Amino acid sequence: DAGITQSPRYKITETGRQVTLMCHQTWSHSYMFWYRQDLGHGLRLIYYSAAADITDKGEVPDGYVVSRSKTENFPLTLESATRSQTSVYFCASREAGTLNEQYFGPGTRLTVT
Amino acid sequence: GDSVTQMEGPVTLSEEAFLTINCTYTATGYPSLFWYVQYPGEGLQLLLKATKADDKGSNKGFEATYRKETTSFHLEKGSVQVSDSAVYFCALTSLLGGNTPLVFGKGTRLSVIA
Numbered sequence: 001d002a003g004i005t006q007s008p009r010y011k012i013t014e015t016g017r018q019v020t021l022m023c024h025q026t027w028s029h030s031y032m033f034w035y036r037q038d039l040g041h042g043l044r045l046i047y048y049s050a051a052a053d054i055t056d057k058g059e060v061p062d063g064y065v066v067s068r069s070k071t072e073n074f075p076l077t078l079e080s081a082t083r084s085q086t087s088v089y090f091c092a093s094r095e096a097g098t099l100n101e102q103y104f105g106p107g108t109r110l111t112v113t
Numbered sequence: 114g115d116s117v118t119q120m121e122g123p124v125t126l127s128e129e130a131f132l133t134i135n136c137t138y139t140a141t142g143y144p145s146l147f148w149y150v151q152y153p154g155e156g157l158q159l160l161l162k163a164t165k166a167d168d169k170g171s172n173k174g175f176e177a178t179y180r181k182e183t184t185s186f187h188l189e190k191g192s193v194q195v196s197d198s199a200v201y202f203c204a205l206t207s208l209l210g211g212n213t214p215l216v217f218g219k220g221t222r223l224s225v226i227a
Contacts, residue, residue: 033214042202042217058214099206101159107156
């Protein structure tokens with residue numbers, strides 16, 4: 001199926017553990033993004049990527065690592081999870097050109113205990 | 114830097130009421146403006162957009178006009194339905210500097226009751 005998918009949809013992990021959230025898109029869009037959504041903060045950009053092997057920090061990158069070895073995948077890793085990283089994480093993609101629609105995945109709800 | 118300010122929610126309306134969600138922005142350059150909608154349990158999806166001053170974006174009965182003089186992009190709908198219950202996000206992207214990421218407002222939750 002064409003689209004953008006995220007896995008897992010729900011994850012519970014413990015403080016200090018490493019966890020990776022997966023994002024896959026089938027359109028070969030150039031740009032991919034990771035956001036976190038928290039009450040009172042709306043959507044905040046963590047990292048984004050303009051193409052394979054090109055990544056840039058967003059507003060809240062600390063504690064996160066990304067990679068993009070293939071155009072269609074953009075995993076987000078929390079190297080040592082903290083309770084403050086409990087959030088809903090959204091991946092998004094769009095084709096190059098700021099006027100193009102940005103498509104969002106269904107989100108991953110992460111709880112760090 | 115660029116920023117978007119939306120009215121605080123939640124907004125609760127009866128079915129068939131008129132909706133306005135205010136959005137103002139601060140940006141360098143010449144931004145394009147967007148409204149995204151998030152239905153419960155889903156990701157965001159584009160509702161409408163406007164790319165230059167005085168443009169009106171419209172979709173599914175929603176409208177917003179790009180007002181450069183007031184730096185605003187208010188979302189309106191003449192008659193809301195229960196199915197419009199969602200969180201609405203105003204966003205902008207500035208053409209200054211090329212492919213800059215979207216900047217989102219904090220979102221406004223709308224609840225429509227029958």
